[in-house]
Amino acid sequence: MAxxxxxxxxxxxxxxxxxxxxxxSIMHLSPGDPAKIILGPKATEASIAKLNTQLGLDQPLHTxxxxxxxxxxxxxxxxxxxxxxxxLPLVAERFTATFxxxxxxxxxxSVFGIGAGIISxxxxxxxxxxxxxxMVLIGFCLPVFWLGLLLQIVFGLNLDWLPISGMxxxxxxxxxxxxxHLILPAIALSAGAGAIIARMTxxxxxxxxxxxxxxxxxxxxxxEKNVVLIHxxxxxxxxxxxxIGMQIGFLLAGAVLVEMVFAWPGIxxxxxxxxxxxxxxxxxxxxLFVATTYVAINLLIDILYAIFDPRISYK
Amino acid sequence: MTALxxxxxxxxxxxxxxxxxxxxxxxxxxVNEGEMLGIVGESGCGKSVTSLAIMGLLPKEMSQIGxxxxxxxxxxxxxxxxxxxxRRVRGKDISMIFQDPxxxxxxxxxxxxxxxxxxxxxxxxxxxxCWTRSVEMxxxxxIPRAEQIMDEYPHQLSxxxxxxxxxxxxxTLQPKLLIADEPTTALDVTIxxxxxxxxxxxxxxxxxxxxxxxxxxxxxxxxxxRVVVMYAGKVVEEAPVKELFVxxxxxxxxxxxxxxxxxxxxxxxxxxxxxxxxLPEEMPQGCRFAPRCSQAMPHCYTAEPxxxxxxxxxxxxxxxxxxxxxxxx
Numbered sequence: 001m002a003x004x005x006x007x008x009x010x011x012x013x014x015x016x017x018x019x020x021x022x023x024x025s026i027m028h029l030s031p032g033d034p035a036k037i038i039l040g041p042k043a044t045e046a047s048i049a050k051l052n053t054q055l056g057l058d059q060p061l062h063t064x065x066x067x068x069x070x071x072x073x074x075x076x077x078x079x080x081x082x083x084x085x086x087x088l089p090l091v092a093e094r095f096t097a098t099f100x101x102x103x104x105x106x107x108x109x110s111v112f113g114i115g116a117g118i119i120s121x122x123x124x125x126x127x128x129x130x131x132x133x134x135m136v137l138i139g140f141c142l143p144v145f146w147l148g149l150l151l152q153i154v155f156g157l158n159l160d161w162l163p164i165s166g167m168x169x170x171x172x173x174x175x176x177x178x179x180x181h182l183i184l185p186a187i188a189l190s191a192g193a194g195a196i197i198a199r200m201t202x203x204x205x206x207x208x209x210x211x212x213x214x215x216x217x218x219x220x221x222x223x224e225k226n227v228v229l230i231h232x233x234x235x236x237x238x239x240x241x242x243x244i245g246m247q248i249g250f251l252l253a254g255a256v257l258v259e260m261v262f263a264w265p266g267i268x269x270x271x272x273x274x275x276x277x278x279x280x281x282x283x284x285x286x287x288l289f290v291a292t293t294y295v296a297i298n299l300l301i302d303i304l305y306a307i308f309d310p311r312i313s314y315k
Numbered sequence: 316m317t318a319l320x321x322x323x324x325x326x327x328x329x330x331x332x333x334x335x336x337x338x339x340x341x342x343x344x345x346v347n348e349g350e351m352l353g354i355v356g357e358s359g360c361g362k363s364v365t366s367l368a369i370m371g372l373l374p375k376e377m378s379q380i381g382x383x384x385x386x387x388x389x390x391x392x393x394x395x396x397x398x399x400x401x402r403r404v405r406g407k408d409i410s411m412i413f414q415d416p417x418x419x420x421x422x423x424x425x426x427x428x429x430x431x432x433x434x435x436x437x438x439x440x441x442x443x444x445c446w447t448r449s450v451e452m453x454x455x456x457x458i459p460r461a462e463q464i465m466d467e468y469p470h471q472l473s474x475x476x477x478x479x480x481x482x483x484x485x486x487t488l489q490p491k492l493l494i495a496d497e498p499t500t501a502l503d504v505t506i507x508x509x510x511x512x513x514x515x516x517x518x519x520x521x522x523x524x525x526x527x528x529x530x531x532x533x534x535x536x537x538x539x540x541r542v543v544v545m546y547a548g549k550v551v552e553e554a555p556v557k558e559l560f561v562x563x564x565x566x567x568x569x570x571x572x573x574x575x576x577x578x579x580x581x582x583x584x585x586x587x588x589x590x591x592x593x594l595p596e597e598m599p600q601g602c603r604f605a606p607r608c609s610q611a612m613p614h615c616y617t618a619e620p621x622x623x624x625x626x627x628x629x630x631x632x633x634x635x636x637x638x639x640x641x642x643x644x
Contacts, residue, residue: 216419220406311423
């Protein structure tokens with residue numbers, strides 16, 4: 001097990017290298033000269049050249065990359081052109097909000113998705129299965145921003161149960177206050193992921209239910225609960241886990257829309273504003289942060305694979 | 316000897332395109348205490364389905380047991396049990412081992428877990444005792460380093476070892492009846508013999524009754540006391556094992572025995588029964604074997620033959636012998 005984790009960790013090195021190269025290239029392949037953007041339309045050729053030298057942009061690309069990556073490792077992610085602030089603390093602060101939202105969404109999506117998937121698979125082709133899979137289809141098809149608006153109207157405006165925007169009420173910073181603000185955006189964001197997880201759980205469980213070892217488990221006189229939740233689910237969980245891992249990535253990216261609708265102070269709004277203002281250091285920082293998180297989550301999923309299926313770490 | 320298990324007019328129907336099709340048609344047989352009964356037949360003749368019916372493990376939404384059918388275990392009707400009561404019988408009173416040990420053990424749970432849960436499902440005992448009993452049982456079925464194997468997973472064991480583990484699990488609670496559904500089919504020939512010896516030995520030792528389901532007459536000859544021959548969901552012949560091999564009555568049994576290779580005759584080709592087993596939805600009228608039978612009479616195509624007792628606990632369902640009975644009896 002330890003050697004398996006170590007191998008996975010080493011496997012991350014080339015992936016992270018690729019990520020940094022990509023992020024670096026995005027900035028340098030994009031049209032537009034950062035110096036021109038910084039200095040504005042009235043800048044002279046001489047001042048642009050001077051700033052390029054200052055920023056090191058006149059150096060060959062590989063030298064620039066090495067300088068940049070060196071700075072990144074030392075915590076210097078550059079300065080946001082638009083916000084005139086250090087990128088790393090800015091991204092880190094906003095990312096926490098996005099991470100909370102994503103985590104809450106994936107928990108909601110997993111609990112309901114896996115639950116619905118198990119019931120559907122167990123009651124295959126029954127009316128319960130059909131109606132549940134119909135709901136899943138709806139959940140999958142609903143545009144996230146529309147669902148968000150709907151939730152705001154119903155639970156925020158009409159019923160007045162929950163706040164509809166922001167992360168905290170004015171003048172408060174309590175945990176429960178944040179949770180109250182989190183519920184609606186998290187539900188809106190979880191619908192699509194929950195639907196995919198439900199479908200995957202169902203098909204995986206249906207397959208496992210037809211396996212010989214399920215018959216063996218029943219022939220031992222085990223309770224159905226144990227047959228389903230231990231013997232079947234543990235076997236069916238690997239593909240579900242894969243989907244959950246992938247969905248976390250999509251949620252991190254897809255949070256943008258929900259964050260806009262609910263005014264959630266996450267990385268999404270930061271990114272959109274950054275792109276609109278051609279704030280390359282900021283965009284670069286956001287992408288690097290999200291990509292690294294995604295890679296880390298995948299590592300976690302890989303480790304979970306080995307916990308759920310002992311055969312994996314031996315391969 | 317008293318009958319431990321009595322299967323009475325068992326009819327099993329399966330759903331196919333909204334229609335219920337009878338796959339096993341009103342079969343009856345009994346298993347006595349401590350007896351080893353072989354059920355023989357080609358693939359698809361209903362052997363495995365019958366065993367699953369006894370275990371109450373037929374898929375409910377897909378299948379149905381005939382209204383007049385009954386399965387009596389120690390005098391209790393199993394077909395009338397509630398799900399919860401049936402669960403208590405399974406594993407404790409009747410347990411089962413399956414054909415393919417590669418797929419019958421759960422790949423993601425340790426051997427120890429799969430052994431212990433059997434005990435915990437039926438008895439209230441401490442974890443410590445569970446462990447000790449499981450290890451004891453593994454040793455009894457001839458598994459070396461039983462203590463270590465408790466923490467290992469099925470993929471770390473060979474096929475023969477896995478089947479031994481299956482047998483150990485099935486026998487942990489000393490059931491009165493063990494159903495072995497082709498327990499050696501998926502194994503090497505040398506391992507087959509070991510597993511059969513093991514089943515026979517444990518059966519003698521603990522006086523457990525065994526139903527051995529197989530298509531291999533060699534296996535039957537080696538270990539069984541009595542044989543039931545099935546064809547297309549019907550019992551065609553039932554006899555003590557020696558009697559069946561020396562004096563088979565039903566044309567199908569004769570055909571089966573004739574199709575076995577022997578060491579004495581210098582044959583170039585094995586004899587085969589022409590045709591193949593009919594599909595459940597295309598069951599012929601009258602005797603189900605008639606279309607493939609070399610001795611079939613016009614009568615055979617219209618009426619189903621009853622099971623005729625020939626004395627000496629030998630019985631067959633064939634019109635040839637019914638006539639004899641009418642002539643001499």
